[in-house]
Amino acid sequence: MPELPEVEVIRQDLARRVVGRRIRRVEITEPRLTRRRGTPRRVEMALAGHSVKALRRRGKCFVFNLGQDSLVIRLGMTGQLLWRQGDEDVRPDRHTHARFLFSGNNVLAYRDIRKFGEIFLLPTKDVERILSLGVEPLEASFTPEMLRRVCGSSSKIKPLLLDQAKIAGIGNIYADEALFRAGIRPTRRASSLRAEEIRALQRAIRAVLLAGIRHRGSSISDYRDADGQPGRFVPLHRVYRRHGKPCVRCGTPIRRIILGQRGTHFCPTCQR
DNA sequence: AGTACGCCCTGGCCGC
DNA sequence: TGCGGCCAGGGCGTAC
Numbered sequence A: 001m002p003e004l005p006e007v008e009v010i011r012q013d014l015a016r017r018v019v020g021r022r023i024r025r026v027e028i029t030e031p032r033l034t035r036r037r038g039t040p041r042r043v044e045m046a047l048a049g050h051s052v053k054a055l056r057r058r059g060k061c062f063v064f065n066l067g068q069d070s071l072v073i074r075l076g077m078t079g080q081l082l083w084r085q086g087d088e089d090v091r092p093d094r095h096t097h098a099r100f101l102f103s104g105n106n107v108l109a110y111r112d113i114r115k116f117g118e119i120f121l122l123p124t125k126d127v128e129r130i131l132s133l134g135v136e137p138l139e140a141s142f143t144p145e146m147l148r149r150v151c152g153s154s155s156k157i158k159p160l161l162l163d164q165a166k167i168a169g170i171g172n173i174y175a176d177e178a179l180f181r182a183g184i185r186p187t188r189r190a191s192s193l194r195a196e197e198i199r200a201l202q203r204a205i206r207a208v209l210l211a212g213i214r215h216r217g218s219s220i221s222d223y224r225d226a227d228g229q230p231g232r233f234v235p236l237h238r239v240y241r242r243h244g245k246p247c248v249r250c251g252t253p254i255r256r257i258i259l260g261q262r263g264t265h266f267c268p269t270c271q272r
Numbered sequence B: 001a002g003t004a005c006g007c008c009c010t011g012g013c014c015g016c
Numbered sequence C: 001t002g003c004g005g006c007c008a009g010g011g012c013g014t015a016c
Helices: A004-018 A040-047 A124-131 A144-150 A157-162 A172-182 A195-214
Strands: A023-028 A054-058 A061-065 A069-074 A079-084 A096-102 A106-112 A118-123 A255-259 A262-266
Touching: A004 A054, A004 A061, A004 A079, A004 A106, A004 A195, A023 A040, A040 A069, A040 A118, A054 A124, A061 A124, A069 A079, A069 A124, A118 A124, A144 A195, A157 A172, A157 A262, A172 A195, A172 A262
Parallel strands: none
Antiparallel strands: A023 A096, A054 A061, A061 A069, A069 A118, A079 A106, A096 A106, A255 A262
């Protein structure tokens, strides 16, 4: 499940390969991919011939800047972006739903087993407005004060962390891991957090996202980097999917509950 | 506004 | 071996 760190790792892998390269041709073979906007044919035609000026990340989205238009790719739960050298010529399997053929005979393949991901085009000037995502947690603007403002809500803190319109890029894994590091129970009302808890959570969010990037992501199920390699962060998870196992800090068995329809993991002793 | 639920989709796993 | 049922959850739509 690609969240901010996984998307960032892939972005870094791809940026040095696609920026400045021209998209020769695009093949989209799964109509669901473009359901949000346009059709496969229209996206294919609009992309062909354009060069990638920049590749950035916004929350969990890739944004390929092509000039007038930008190509947005969201990986959903099981999406993968795989870079293939021309001479490898890997046959696309039944889960490869799009291929971007670049100058220099290289291919960027989009695979997605569950087809929750999407590909669409936006006018570059409208990307921010239409994606309407919250603050980037790794940017300087994500201060304790900013988090305090986000927390002015009666909702529980964990579902709030997952709200992409408030903070962009945090998913189920990193939400649980950040709350553990901050010593905060996922069921706490956001508005009940004290100033020092807000500060701890702001630090924990940044720390856990940076650690995720440093270890090249969490390969829970299908996550792979642009070269098909899994990340190494899972063994460093402290609570996510560790229910029943002893807390790394105090030994209390990690508990699992459902919160906002999501599996939620925490230490009942360390998180208050 | 918050919260709950169903849906999209597939593969993995469990019990029988 | 095989099949039904359940689970994983990102994001969206709908209902209360």
